[in-house]
Amino acid sequence: MKFSIHDIIGNVGVAIIIVTYMLLQLRKIKSESLFYSILNLAGSLMIIYSLFNAFNMPAFLIEFFWAIISVFGIVNFFRLRHQQNEKG
Secondary structure, eight states: OOOHHHHHHHHHHHHHHHHHHHHTTTTTSSTTTTTHHHHHHHHHHHHHHTTTOOOOOHHHHHHHHHHHEEEEEHHHHHHHHHHHHHHO
């Protein structure tokens, strides 16, 4: 089996998501942290990139929504941080 750059990037994205989930379960990171959302976004975007080489609609949909939810987490992190700074 020959790996293209798309395959390598996609596999790295899968590894990022798996390691991130493992860190969450081991309580090494918190789901509310910026780092958690950034890692999930990076992993999902890397998998989406790999799908440009061999498109798969179900895989694209799960990663697309994974990315959207991760962006929501990033925005929420900064929104909450801003609210805390205003309070004091």
